[in-house]
Amino acid sequence: ELKVEQNPLFLSMQEGKNYTIYCNYSTTSDRLYWYRQDPGKSLESLFVLLSNGAVKQEGRLMASLDTKARLSTLHITAAVHDLSATYFCAVGRGSRTGGGADGLTFGKGTHLIIQP
């Protein structure tokens, strides 16, 4: 059974600080997805990591993928209040490449609160 584990599940941090969210998964997969969810809202795609060693950056967020370690990280640099949200990582079910044609398995999410 595919398992996707995120930690921490809850994170409260101050503006201006740096922090990293970790995502471990239990199966072979060449790709991993990160999503953001605001309270009561749908999911917004942040990053699609397509291969081992992939690194993507958007503003203060940077995501990386290590397929050998089955680990992805989401790094937040100089956090600002607008980044407060819940962040999910997800891996494809079934497919060897992890693309998610058969749907995605999600972690439980990291609830991030950034305080002034």
Added chain:
Amino acid sequence: DGGITQSPKYLFRKEGQNVTLSCEQNLNHDAMYWYRQDPGQGLRLIYYSQIVNDFQKGDIAEGYSVSREKKESFPLTVTSAQKNPTAFYLCASKGDLEGEAFFGQGTRLTVV
């Protein structure tokens, strides 16, 4: 604008009643998915369809049914057999089976 539309946004169900959640997309995507989200939890896959007239069970299909008669539409019925249906339901679609999924705005279902 292209996108995924779910309706209604809020839905209330009485005990023993079947209800149907609508999901329509105009992105010309082949694959569509239904997920359930419980408070403080990640999403869990209910059903998915990679092509018209075909669909597969996900991880928590019991008590749910779907149809895929048109490419644009993938309705989800929550039957009376689903004992704990109160949740946030999200529909998604993919144009590239190996690419990212795009989500609708969700339907919040409450049993009264």
